[in-house]
Amino acid sequence: MSDEVKQVLPLAKPMEGVSGKTGTWRVTKPVFHNDKCVKCRLCWLYCPESVIEIVDREDAFITINYDYCKGCGICSDVCPTKAIDLVPEGE
Amino acid sequence: MAVKPLTGNYAAAWAARRARVKVVAAFPITPQTTIVEKLAQFIERGELDAKIIRVESEHSALAAVYGAAAGGARAFTATGSHGLMYMHEMLWWVAGSRVPLVMAVAMRTLGPPWNIWTDHSDAMDQRDTGWLIMFAEHNQEVFDELIKMFKVTEDEKVYLPGIVNLDAFILSHTTEPVDIPDQEVIDSFLPPRKQPYVMKAGNGLTMGNIPKDLRENMEMREDIFRAQERAKRVIEEVDEEWYRLTGRRYGGLIECYRCEDADHYIAGVGAWVGDMREAVDRLRSENGLRVGLLKIRYFRPFPREEISKWLSNAKSLIVFDRSVSPGSAGPLFLDVVTHTTLAGLRLPIKNVLAGLTGLDVTYEDIENVVLKSVGEVEESGTFRNFIEWHYGGEA
Numbered sequence: 001m002s003d004e005v006k007q008v009l010p011l012a013k014p015m016e017g018v019s020g021k022t023g024t025w026r027v028t029k030p031v032f033h034n035d036k037c038v039k040c041r042l043c044w045l046y047c048p049e050s051v052i053e054i055v056d057r058e059d060a061f062i063t064i065n066y067d068y069c070k071g072c073g074i075c076s077d078v079c080p081t082k083a084i085d086l087v088p089e090g091e
Numbered sequence: 092m093a094v095k096p097l098t099g100n101y102a103a104a105w106a107a108r109r110a111r112v113k114v115v116a117a118f119p120i121t122p123q124t125t126i127v128e129k130l131a132q133f134i135e136r137g138e139l140d141a142k143i144i145r146v147e148s149e150h151s152a153l154a155a156v157y158g159a160a161a162g163g164a165r166a167f168t169a170t171g172s173h174g175l176m177y178m179h180e181m182l183w184w185v186a187g188s189r190v191p192l193v194m195a196v197a198m199r200t201l202g203p204p205w206n207i208w209t210d211h212s213d214a215m216d217q218r219d220t221g222w223l224i225m226f227a228e229h230n231q232e233v234f235d236e237l238i239k240m241f242k243v244t245e246d247e248k249v250y251l252p253g254i255v256n257l258d259a260f261i262l263s264h265t266t267e268p269v270d271i272p273d274q275e276v277i278d279s280f281l282p283p284r285k286q287p288y289v290m291k292a293g294n295g296l297t298m299g300n301i302p303k304d305l306r307e308n309m310e311m312r313e314d315i316f317r318a319q320e321r322a323k324r325v326i327e328e329v330d331e332e333w334y335r336l337t338g339r340r341y342g343g344l345i346e347c348y349r350c351e352d353a354d355h356y357i358a359g360v361g362a363w364v365g366d367m368r369e370a371v372d373r374l375r376s377e378n379g380l381r382v383g384l385l386k387i388r389y390f391r392p393f394p395r396e397e398i399s400k401w402l403s404n405a406k407s408l409i410v411f412d413r414s415v416s417p418g419s420a421g422p423l424f425l426d427v428v429t430h431t432t433l434a435g436l437r438l439p440i441k442n443v444l445a446g447l448t449g450l451d452v453t454y455e456d457i458e459n460v461v462l463k464s465v466g467e468v469e470e471s472g473t474f475r476n477f478i479e480w481h482y483g484g485e486a
Binding site: 005006007008009010011012013014018019 | 250295296297298300301302308
């Protein structure tokens with residue numbers, strides 16, 4: 001009997017981009033200004049998609065992965081020095 | 092082994108205790124509340140090693156035990172009526188994830204207007220969720236079937252959750268003698284829990300994400316459909332195993348009462364099947380009518396083969412529904428008509444809608460309906476009406 005049992009289960013292992021490049025959903029884009037950044041890491045902490053990476057370079061403290069950033073604006077909202085602008089996509 | 096005087100609700104609580112559930116969550120609703128009250132008492136006294144999760148709603152209650160079950164624990168919840176309606180979305184999640192889980196439903200009328208009495212509308216509304224759906228006739232059956240349901244749902248051929256329905260007050264709050272087998276007996280019957288996968292920390296696994304391949308998504312639905320079909324044999328086998336252990340068997344998906352020589356049949360689910368037995372006995376002894384009773388124990392999976400087998404030489408059938416799909420007919424009737432027709436049977440089948448909203452139905456009411464309706468069939472070969480609302484008294 002058991003050999004005819006073959007469950008089809010709705011399971012997945014987590015991996016990058018499992019649902020495709022969700023950055024195409026974005027209508028507004030976060031733009032980072034390194035000169036205003038005080039390296040508090042709040043944007044990194046609050047990003048719901050984990051697309052902000054701390055690179056700590058001279059020209060940029062963070063990078064944003066636009067392949068998966070959906071443009072929710074939380075990073076811009078929590079930034080205490082307004083170092084992340086939210087601009088309409090396509091401008 | 093000990094026979095205890097127990098309400099249907101306490102019988103349900105005893106079943107969860109004997110199954111050694113590890114997690115219980117529920118939100119209070121009449122007539123379910125005393126099930127979890129009793130379980131809370133068992134836990135408080137140290138008689139059951141389990142955690143109770145206090146939740147803010149039935150939606151959360153099922154979500155909580157679902158999480159526990161996905162994490163590998165045998166878990167239990169109970170609800171009814173509007174609570175079950177609020178829980179409805181989560182029923183789809185549990186069945187769709189194929190996590191075994193058992194629930195007792197104390198069936199109660201849906202409002203408006205507010206009404207606490209029995210009616211099968213809440214249970215029937217869960218028809219398409221993928222859960223196994225069983226209706227109990229008496230309190231012993233509530234206990235027995237809940238224990239068996241753990242075993243059936245945790246069988247690898249099934250891996251689906253299951254509901255045992257008991258009628259509000261008629262079972263939930265009425266005391267009957269119930270045999271509760273010793274813990275060692277149940278332990279020998281119920282093996283350690285099995286399930287298709289276990290969610291645990293450190294093992295990255297997501298359930299239910301947006302599918303890339305819709306064909307696979309549809310295959311998941313078909314797999315639930317097939318698992319329901321496979322469950323039929325498992326239910327029968329578990330019923331036989333229970334019989335060897337306790338001396339009690341119920342016929343698997345269906346029991347046919349006094350069917351061997353029957354000409355005319357009646358069918359129903361739930362507690363009023365007991366009144367139907369009485370009616371069948373009296374119709375035979377006092378009216379000389381050879382009537383048989385189809386007690387449909389499992390509504391999902393639906394026992395279409397057995398029903399068609401019993402009805403192969405029947406002259407007529409009356410299906411009693413305690414709920415209705417407005418704009419169509421009673422849900423039990425619809426399934427019976429569909430599957431007997433597919434099996435090539437062409438007997439007259441009538442739907443009697445009675446006892447909705449808890450209106451009392453006595454064995455005399457059932458006798459009156461059968462006498463009138465079978466009289467029509469004997470006279471003209473068919474029924475005068477195929478869907479009839481019956482409020483009691485003369486039919």
